[in-house]
Amino acid sequence: MTETTSPFTTPPDDHECEKASNGYVMSLMAIMAGLPFPVINLIATGIFYFGNLKSTPFVRWHCTQALFSQAAIFGINVTGVWWGLSILFGPNELTNTFIAYFITAILFNIAESVATIFTAVKVRRGIHVELWVFGPLTHLVFSHEK
Amino acid sequence: MKSKLFYQILVLALGFILVWQGLSRFDFVGYFDLKRFSREQEEKIGELLYKILKKTSQEPENENVMLLLDSLKIKICLAAEIDPESIKIRVIEDETVNAFALPGRQIVFFTGLISASDHPEEVAGVMAHELAHITNNHVSKKIMKDAGFAYIASAGGGQVSSEILKNLLHQLSSTAFDRVQESEADKVATQTLMKSGINPEYFASFLEKLSKDEDQIGVNLEWISTHPESKKRADDVRDLAVGFKANRLPVVSDSLWNGVKADFKSQE
Numbered sequence: 001m002t003e004t005t006s007p008f009t010t011p012p013d014d015h016e017c018e019k020a021s022n023g024y025v026m027s028l029m030a031i032m033a034g035l036p037f038p039v040i041n042l043i044a045t046g047i048f049y050f051g052n053l054k055s056t057p058f059v060r061w062h063c064t065q066a067l068f069s070q071a072a073i074f075g076i077n078v079t080g081v082w083w084g085l086s087i088l089f090g091p092n093e094l095t096n097t098f099i100a101y102f103i104t105a106i107l108f109n110i111a112e113s114v115a116t117i118f119t120a121v122k123v124r125r126g127i128h129v130e131l132w133v134f135g136p137l138t139h140l141v142f143s144h145e146k
Numbered sequence: 147m148k149s150k151l152f153y154q155i156l157v158l159a160l161g162f163i164l165v166w167q168g169l170s171r172f173d174f175v176g177y178f179d180l181k182r183f184s185r186e187q188e189e190k191i192g193e194l195l196y197k198i199l200k201k202t203s204q205e206p207e208n209e210n211v212m213l214l215l216d217s218l219k220i221k222i223c224l225a226a227e228i229d230p231e232s233i234k235i236r237v238i239e240d241e242t243v244n245a246f247a248l249p250g251r252q253i254v255f256f257t258g259l260i261s262a263s264d265h266p267e268e269v270a271g272v273m274a275h276e277l278a279h280i281t282n283n284h285v286s287k288k289i290m291k292d293a294g295f296a297y298i299a300s301a302g303g304g305q306v307s308s309e310i311l312k313n314l315l316h317q318l319s320s321t322a323f324d325r326v327q328e329s330e331a332d333k334v335a336t337q338t339l340m341k342s343g344i345n346p347e348y349f350a351s352f353l354e355k356l357s358k359d360e361d362q363i364g365v366n367l368e369w370i371s372t373h374p375e376s377k378k379r380a381d382d383v384r385d386l387a388v389g390f391k392a393n394r395l396p397v398v399s400d401s402l403w404n405g406v407k408a409d410f411k412s413q414e
Binding site: 076093094095096097100101103104107108110132133136137139 | 148151154155158162165166167168169170171172174175285331339
């Protein structure tokens with residue numbers, strides 16, 4: 001993640017910073033609440049994203065970045081949950097590959113949470129932060145909007 | 147911008163795969179002995195289930211039956227490359243034609259199933275089938291499906307209520323495994339029978355015979371009602387056994403088999 005020069009023409013006011021920062025806080029809270037059911041994270045962040053569609057570009061940009069980062073973690077978590085359920089109730093066996101996946105998923109979840117907290121704090125101060133992968137992805141989406 | 151994005155996605159995906167595959171090299175299952183832990187819990191639950199079963203039923207006093215089943219167990223286990231000592235054969239005095247696998251590597255036979263068999267090879271076929279459910283972990287899977295979180299709680303050191311255990315026993319003794327598991331057990335059983343020199347035709351004809359008998363005489367044929375599509379299963383067993391040359395020697399001595407049958411007749 002990198003702090004970059006803001007691509008927005010006007011600096012965000014305090015209210016905007018708070019809203020944009022809340023996008024990340026929301027996704028973080030959703031991870032904690034929805035760990036057994038990863039789709040809850042995505043839905044919660046999605047609701048926040050759609051609720052801010054008519055907001056300023058700064059708020060929308062950060063809500064979009066939060067949504068993308070959630071979608072990636074959702075993919076990782078949903079695979080882990082379904083794999084786990086198929087071991088408990090289905091034909092699959094408990095293997096080293098599954099345990100390794102589970103640990104990797106936890107590591108990525110932790111990394112994502114740290115990045116999210118860092119970004120939320122910075123954005124709350126009005127500093128524009130672009131996450132690895134999700135920053136360029138958000139730019140790509142916004143370039144199409146223009 | 148697009149090339150930067152592509153590069154970052156590639157690095158992230160590769161990073162994930164590398165960490166995952168790197169961690170996969172560790173033997174977590176072996177190091178923490180996770181399978182032994184679940185085996186111990188299964189044995190505990192298996193003992194509890196058998197105790198419940200024994201409360202409502204009796205074990206037969208017929209020594210020949212145990213001798214017959216033990217002889218078959220040794221033959222089949224050796225063919226399946228399993229330590230015969232690890233498998234417990236239980237017999238229950240009940241005229242229902244039924245046999246089922248219980249957790250803790252137990253196979254329960256109702257005397258009704260042995261009475262309904264015309265040859266010891268038919269009993270061997272059922273035993274090989276139930277053994278396959280054990281070796282392929284179908285029993286553990288079924289427990290997880292039927293008892294679910296109650297079982298997980300017991301594995302965590304908690305207690306499972308007797309009501310849950312009774313339900314579980316009912317599920318294990320009177321409902322089938324899923325279709326894939328049943329056909330997998332048939333396949334493994336047929337291979338085991340062939341390895342031990344027993345003609346799988348006996349197993350196939352036992353399946354067919356019981357499905358016919360059910361219509362004709364209306365006896366309680368639990369094993370068939372819990373194992374549907376018997377005709378198709380019999381055909382599948384025959385297909386697997388095409389070209390098999392059976393051992394001409396009987397699987398157990400005629401005198402033992404006749405002794406078992408005579409004991410049942412005298413009890414009637």
